[in-house]
Amino acid sequence: MTVRRHDPDRRSRIIDVCLDLVAEVGVAGVSHRKVAAAADVPLGSMTYHFAGMDELLREAFARFSRSVSDGFEQRMSEATDLATARAAVVEIITRDVFGTHRDLVLTHELYTLAAREPAYRELTNAWMGRSRAALERHFDPVTARMLDALIEGLTIHRALDTEAPRHETVTEAVRRITAAG
């Protein structure tokens, strides 16, 4: 016995596995036992590292939202002028944000939690704040707000509507919003 006595990344690995599990079965479907099994750690390790499921979920979604924001900033920072900034936004909508099914599901799980519990709303607030800040490197604040909302709506409709908006539609929508008033 006594395998893996020293496993310093265990806590972090649990968080990652928890995210994968949430993506698969939803917040409603996760349990300490399932996470423990998926992460290949004993059940007692859950209560040792996390005070409860809430703490684990909050840390998991904090990590998730930070990573998405990182990608967003990265993409926007590569733009140099209006044209490339517009193109970056289109890229974000059609590729980045919900590029994987995992990200799509996790985003909605987070929104659902945020809609009900203020603690999670802090995460979405920070997320949206960073998005807007990144957009404001290229657009005025009001336009950035609109763009951020447009990105949100288009990505959701891309994911949840069988007739996804065509690429030209996305490009045109970004053009209209970013057209000088």
Add this chain to the structure above:
Amino acid sequence: MTVRRHDPDRRSRIIDVCLDLVAEVGVAGVSHRKVAAAADVPLGSMTYHFAGMDELLREAFARFSRSVSDGFEQRMSEATDLATARAAVVEIITRDVFGTHRDLVLTHELYTLAAREPAYRELTNAWMGRSRAALERHFDPVTARMLDALIEGLTIHRALDTEAPRHETVTEAVRRITAAG
């Protein structure tokens, strides 16, 4: 004993109570027992009227999405020209859609389910289809698409961001999207 032998609206009442309960504690938090208690029906009545929790949830969200769509169509049907149509969209964003906390939470719960299970995606598809059709009474199809996405994004950001977009921002965003290309 033997109270309420004849109770023809029972099934419908269970569905309504289930929606309220989901709004309160989330899909993750509902159970046959809690719904039964809230609806003041015996536990056995749950399995009698519904094959399982899935069936109950699906019917509940079908009812919810239909009622939201009804309100959307109602609001858009009252518009008579471009100006009133634009105003109607602004009204929808700033008042109707997530006017109540209940609607906000239920919408996200539904989206979360739809992101993972195709059965629920049929509901969101129908919902978005009806929204677009209502918008197309006043705008061309491509613009209707963009508008629908914009409504989605703005309502979400209104709900999940402490710094909600101001009313003029919403008006301006609608104006830009609906400006003739």
Add this chain to the structure above:
DNA sequence: CCACTCTGCGTACGATCGTACACATCGCCC
């Protein structure tokens, strides 16, 4: 007015859940 069917209910069962807690093992300091 009896018997039979069908609607609806109470309860009980096995599974699974979160959490607590006693115990094993390791690294370290004297």
Add this chain to the structure above:
DNA sequence: GGGCGATGTGTACGATCGTACGCAGAGTGG
């Protein structure tokens, strides 16, 4: 090298879950 915190683990408990199932009444045809 021997004791002693610190770290990590296994198990057991009470609660809650979905669901099945036997039974009680009400309605109805004869």
